[in-house]
Amino acid sequence: MLSVETMMKTKETFISERYRPDVRGSFIDTDHDTYIPLSYDASAILAPLEVNAICFGPRKDNVLIHLEHFVCEDDGVLFLYYEDLFKRWSYFCCSGELSIVYQYDSQRTVMVRAKLAYIRGCMVTPESKHWLLLGDFYNAMSLWQGRFLCNPLAQLSNESKLFQLRNSLLSASKKASFASEDASIRIGNSYVIKGLRNLGRLESARAYVVKSLSGVRSIAVDASDYATWNLDALNHGPVLFQEKVSGVDVRVHALNGALYAKQSSTKAAVDYRYDPHFYTLSDMKDFNDTFAQFCMDVCWLEHNNLMGIDFIKSKDTYTVLEANPCPGWSAYHPYNGIDQDDFLEHLLDSLKGMSQDD
């Protein structure tokens, strides 16, 4: 017989843990060792270390790994890992002025001066000590006087997909429709359901996809999957259903006014990110001015100059799904040491402060 306490803790979410995969590299590496610890000598005057950019993120973040291989020492890009926070590097704020301190080698502790900060996200839960550490760090970075790529403050709207869809994405699509007679960019039809009885109100003739409302990643699935789930869980919390749109998946990375688009020509799974054909993405260059302007407008409305915008392209219509404020571009623009990639070149120019739109 279940205890009262156990019976009380029986609610489940509709999208189960099995469909909420970890994003590889997005977690704190608990096996990481800091080999050059901070040497605290508060009486010493710290020498300045001038760099073009600091990239912050978890040690195993795929984006940072690719970037580390791509950049050279002369590029002036410093990588600081969250695992080393307060161990090899630290920050302090004195009455509004933020400083970054870094143990350069066993002999030198330096004050880092950079023009740009590139902030990568990290999955942490409230039980982790990094929950407060990173929360304070992002808070402190709001006092940063330099430029950003992926400012944490610009990532808040994506915490709610429908909030973002209804605000910046809808505004940009309406502007695109007004500017051009063809309504070529749409936000698609979305529904939020809580209460099993409301499931029957979805039009039976249409197909739907279930996915996370929040920024927590889930694998998007259609009825061939979700119809087999515990439907009673629909009574426990709001669930997002979106009309399934047939077409080609498109990801656009918008970086400082330039667009780099990839498309997946074929997929077997509903969610192309988890499809066996994911790594056969091809470049897409045949988009019109309306489409390009839409992407720029989204970045402007989101106050973010590096975004990953997802669409499904059907004939002449693009259905926009979401705008990722801290995109994992490395799966689309990997550095393999051989091929030249325009996105990577532009990103490096941006980090060095040489991008045309900086």
Place this chain on the structure above:
Amino acid sequence: MDNLTVVIASHSSREAISHCMMKHAAEYPYPLELVLVQDILNEFDVFDCVSDEALSIEWTKPNGEIISNKNAILFNRILCVSSDLFLNFVARDRFYAQREFEAYLGFSLNAFHGISNKQARGLCESILSLPQQWHKVSDIHELTVPRYYWGMRPFNTMVGVKNLVYSEVYNVLNWRACADEGHFDEPVFCFEKPRGEPLFLCVIHGAMLITTHAASLSQLLLEKIKVIIHQINQRMEYFAYELLLFIQDTHIVFGCINLEIIHALQHPDFEAFVITTTKDALKSCYLSKP
């Protein structure tokens, strides 16, 4: 305001403004209805639609009544979403359930025409830490902010300064000078307690109620404070908050903003102040409804 209900969304029926409005509901020219966060999570059924052409929020209460963005204006007084609301989820889903619900709140509340419903996770306002608040108001003329240090202890430049308060960056209630009791290898936050008498003000919809020590203020100082509040409002854009200032002669130091109304509850004019200001705000909101 024909056929419109004002829905007050709150995290607690004891929240100062929510409580006051509901206590005096009969004095408003339209029906008020209090909806708590736990009602939306546990009691209501939901069927919302978003498309290029339409936006519909539909909450069905257990008695069958429907709250919709078509028949209601929303006044948001949600200051927090407690993790306790999700304790009856299995442990593996608890954090995810909260994230999903907050994401839903942000979307659904924003879909109403209303007040303080612009945050992506459903809170009525964005919560700023003390350093963030001080940074935002630091350029206001004739207002100073406390000196502070935030970071690793060995680099603390304020050691030796008198009247240091050791605290946390989101703690707006701790203003008592104290000793540092933390560990050497942990970060520290400390600030110099401002000199002068503390002055608490409640600000709602741009109007202010001085809730402590009002009698001792000169007219000149009052005028200065009004100008400062106007400039704070331009920078923060908060609908309602409690403001702490420190006054020494004509010198004014910004202490903090607390989104939770506490000191004003003791003022005999508080309830009348809330009724007047919220009526004004709701009237403006109604008139601007598309």
